[in-house]
Amino acid sequence: MIRLLLDLALTHIAGRGRQTAVSVLGVALGVGFSIAMAALMQGSQNDLIDTLVTEYPHVTVSVDTRKPRPQPASDVFDAAAYSGLRPRDDRRGILNPAAVESALRSWVPGRVSGTLALQATARYGGSDVGVQVIGIDPDRYVTVAPLADNMVQGRVADLKATASRIIMGDGVAEKLGASVGSTVTLSSSQGIARRFKVVGIFNSGVSAEDDVMVYVFLKNAQTLAEQSSAISDIRVSLDDPYQADAVADRIERTVALDAKSWQEANQSLLEAIFVRNVIMYTVVGAILLVAGFGIFNIVSTITHEKARDIAILKSLGFRAADMRRLFLLEGLAMGTVGSVLGWALGFALTMVLGSIRFEVKAEVEMTHLPVTVDWTHYALAAVFAMASAAIAGYLPARRAASLNPVDIIRGAT
Amino acid sequence: MTAPAAAPGDPPLIEALHAGRVLGGTVPVTLVKDATLTIGKGEFVAITGPSGSGKSSLLYLLGLLDHPTSGEVRIRGEATAGMDDDERASLRLATIGFVFQFHFLLPEFSALANVMIPMRRLGVRSDREMRTRAEEILASLGLADHGHKRPDQLSGGQRQRVAVARALANDPPLILADEPTGSLDTKSTGQVFDILDGIVRREGRTVVAVTHDLDLAGRMQRRIHLVDGMIVSDKAATAPVA
Numbered sequence A: 001m002i003r004l005l006l007d008l009a010l011t012h013i014a015g016r017g018r019q020t021a022v023s024v025l026g027v028a029l030g031v032g033f034s035i036a037m038a039a040l041m042q043g044s045q046n047d048l049i050d051t052l053v054t055e056y057p058h059v060t061v062s063v064d065t066r067k068p069r070p071q072p073a074s075d076v077f078d079a080a081a082y083s084g085l086r087p088r089d090d091r092r093g094i095l096n097p098a099a100v101e102s103a104l105r106s107w108v109p110g111r112v113s114g115t116l117a118l119q120a121t122a123r124y125g126g127s128d129v130g131v132q133v134i135g136i137d138p139d140r141y142v143t144v145a146p147l148a149d150n151m152v153q154g155r156v157a158d159l160k161a162t163a164s165r166i167i168m169g170d171g172v173a174e175k176l177g178a179s180v181g182s183t184v185t186l187s188s189s190q191g192i193a194r195r196f197k198v199v200g201i202f203n204s205g206v207s208a209e210d211d212v213m214v215y216v217f218l219k220n221a222q223t224l225a226e227q228s229s230a231i232s233d234i235r236v237s238l239d240d241p242y243q244a245d246a247v248a249d250r251i252e253r254t255v256a257l258d259a260k261s262w263q264e265a266n267q268s269l270l271e272a273i274f275v276r277n278v279i280m281y282t283v284v285g286a287i288l289l290v291a292g293f294g295i296f297n298i299v300s301t302i303t304h305e306k307a308r309d310i311a312i313l314k315s316l317g318f319r320a321a322d323m324r325r326l327f328l329l330e331g332l333a334m335g336t337v338g339s340v341l342g343w344a345l346g347f348a349l350t351m352v353l354g355s356i357r358f359e360v361k362a363e364v365e366m367t368h369l370p371v372t373v374d375w376t377h378y379a380l381a382a383v384f385a386m387a388s389a390a391i392a393g394y395l396p397a398r399r400a401a402s403l404n405p406v407d408i409i410r411g412a413t
Numbered sequence B: 001m002t003a004p005a006a007a008p009g010d011p012p013l014i015e016a017l018h019a020g021r022v023l024g025g026t027v028p029v030t031l032v033k034d035a036t037l038t039i040g041k042g043e044f045v046a047i048t049g050p051s052g053s054g055k056s057s058l059l060y061l062l063g064l065l066d067h068p069t070s071g072e073v074r075i076r077g078e079a080t081a082g083m084d085d086d087e088r089a090s091l092r093l094a095t096i097g098f099v100f101q102f103h104f105l106l107p108e109f110s111a112l113a114n115v116m117i118p119m120r121r122l123g124v125r126s127d128r129e130m131r132t133r134a135e136e137i138l139a140s141l142g143l144a145d146h147g148h149k150r151p152d153q154l155s156g157g158q159r160q161r162v163a164v165a166r167a168l169a170n171d172p173p174l175i176l177a178d179e180p181t182g183s184l185d186t187k188s189t190g191q192v193f194d195i196l197d198g199i200v201r202r203e204g205r206t207v208v209a210v211t212h213d214l215d216l217a218g219r220m221q222r223r224i225h226l227v228d229g230m231i232v233s234d235k236a237a238t239a240p241v242a
């Protein structure tokens, strides 16, 4: 039965070869461009998220000093109003940092490293530059941040030597006029000044970091801040970055500190990506809907052209449902061929796009468009195309099926 | 009547009871009016009448292609009025073979493929059996060497014989033919008529054929004459029309 309908469908399609080819091509182009676009979108999105995931700590634990502490009256009364509350003026950072760090280390599926951040002024020669000093434990820090990979000169481990040493962003070094081997002075807002020897230069690619950040050994940072054994932030790097929300939640519950996942920290960016995806799927849907018009047009033409054949088949004893299936099948056949051709086209386009190389900045090496080949794009484009082909076939099919054979036979005789 | 007497209690193959067909519209047109007839197994019936007298319309009613607007049509004693379109389609597929004035073959399919279409729709035979049967039918109609040809590669008479072959495909007890020889020359007409005649005599099927050709009608067993949608006579073919 289905083979008979298929035979009939293919005969009809073959009888309109050129027109069929055009509408199949329409579907193929729709599917192909959708896939290429999705590959590009997905590729750039992955690229971006990769950057976020490698550059940013997956979870940052810090003391939440932005809000005043909760007042006991709030626990007792349903409604309480306060005036004159201020955030707590406590610069000790995370209380009992060693205990918190080891507690996290005991269960967090990843690596943990405490840091102390403070503002300071760096002085070299005649120039002063405001810098953010990050005190780190070099061995631990390289496991939670890509600093080691970003080193242009020197090594992170060089910080560990007894003498005071510093690694600075290339932007900072440039502003100061310092280079590896120079000795710069850091003065903190507490009025402490120390001399540090430059042992390394990094370039993270994010100028907001390269132009202000310097790294020193944790102990030295604590000295500058006049807070021995203080830690302001704990950076967590997870084996699976997508666990960040869950881990951040659990940290907040267990150690009563503010824990922020990378998703939360980059929420607006991720929302923008989401909106972009919505736009993409809308456009893909629209492209394939338009491709559907081509199919509608030809199936519709065939039902008119083959009205006599429909009457013959119905008079022989074919049912209305058979006729509906027949033309639905024709739409789907075109959708299928179009989808398969579209897959090939989409893959080819993706490869071409992915191989285009161009220079962004003179000093950066050649880069290329990020593309991702993901089978879900192929499946999705085909589903869209088939759905639109099915609708495009079904509409004329329904009309053809309801045709009364006697009307046509009378007209012909 | 010359119809062989049906066994008592055995319902006739096809019956029309006061069947009428009026085309609705601002000016209703009566195609068939109050047609009552009974056709049994093994009959060879001619339907005659002037052009526009409603012969085709009556045939469509008997063939369940059209619904009567009054009265009813029964197949083997079974009322068809209550059937839905699918049931009527099934009944047509298995029990009624149509031959139209124009061959109405599917133009893209070979003669053999055309004959196989009703069998494939019915789906009771295997592929091989269907092919063998189609070849046999075509051979019995003198078309053994033409099975592979498309309709446009056949002569008018050959096409009409293919149409008859297709009507016979599912071995239906009833063949309805609307001017099957209307577009043929004398020789082809004779051939097609002989085939229909053979179907009745040798295979015991019932053939109801609309025809203009009074000669032809004269060679059938029974003749139903229509005027303005009314059956005005229904008697043995040799009797003069009233």
Ligand SMILES: Nc1ncnc2c1ncn2[C@@H]1O[C@H](COP(=O)(O)OP(=O)(O)OP(=O)(O)O)[C@@H](O)[C@H]1O
Pocket: A410, B023, B029, B030, B031, B049, B050, B051, B052, B053, B054, B055, B056, B057, B058
């Ligand atoms: N759609 C229609 N609208 C109006 N009148 C119609 C329509 N179809 C058929 N008729 C009329 O119904 C009558 C019967 O038509 P029918 O085709 O049954 O006649 P017929 O006996 O088969 O004629 P012919 O010998 O020419 O084939 C004719 O007078 C025709 O004009």
Ligand SMILES: [Mg+2]
Pocket: A413, B055, B056, B057, B178
């Ligand atoms: Mg007629």
